[in-house]
Amino acid sequence: MITVFGEGRGFRVIWLLEEMGLAYRLRPVDLLAGVEKDAEFLAINPGGFIPAIRDGDVTIVESIAIMEYLMARYGPTSLAPDPHDPAFPMYQQFLHLGEAGLAMGAYFVGGARNFAPEAERNNWSACQARRMFETRLRLVTRQLARSPFLAGEEFTAADISVTYALELARRFGGVALGEAERAYMARSSGRKAYERAMETCKGRRAWLAAAADQ
Incomplete structure (x- = not known):
């Protein structure tokens, strides 16, 4: 199952996953408490910013990059027009x-x-x-x-x-x-x-x- 770390810009990723009907879980990240206390998250993203995802052996950060990865990996989807589409x-x-x-x-x-x-x-x-x-x-x-x-x-x-x-x-x-x-x-x-x-x-x-x- 895809794990999404953090809300904030992670909302984009959650919304995309809902549009695509993909199974996921949200793993909260408390930035106000300090990510230095969150060893699991820092193992995913040592930069300490959100969002990030873990998908099997794949980890990736940056909300737009994550969206592109998910659409390419689990598409095709109408959310991403074909490169030959005028749109x-x-x-x-x-x-x-x-x-x-x-x-x-x-x-x-x-x-x-x-x-x-x-x-x-x-x-x-x-x-x-x-x-x-x-x-x-x-x-x-x-x-x-x-x-x-x-x-x-x-x-x-x-x-x-x-x-x-x-x-x-x-x-x-x-x-x-x-x-x-x-x-x-x-x-x-x-x-x-x-x-x-x-x-x-x-x-x-x-x-x-x-x-x-x-």
Whole structure:
């Protein structure tokens, strides 16, 4: 059975597994308690960050890499268009933009907003991270004016990647999203697999509930 270590970006992996109907278990990782106390997890990922998976003799980290591995190993799946499909270029672009261009910027914006001393919350690096997020978001906005999902008419793993990033930006980074992005997130998060993933990821569910009350 596939073991997923940690929530956070691990939610992307759980959501994908639910979409694909694959058996898995979630093994919590308490980053706040300190991963140096978690020898089992450090044996999987000595870097101490989440998510990671163990699949038989395979261990792999980084949420997008894990998603690509699972779709290649257990596919084919409509979540990953064939390379000859006209939808493939946009799928590939937004699958990776969801992390490299959006979630990474939102992570640093949110870190400054929630944890930095007040005088440092709008420092040069925090502003640069926000600009990075905003410029990449323009690509999402343009694409949503063309189609309901980022690769076209059908939901793909690129939507898992980007929906997670937009939720992170809104809840953690305090970013106000436009009507098109909010409607898109409602479409993506209205899926049954998303609901099942939320049931599994109790920490994420609690975090979103707390963020909604702020």
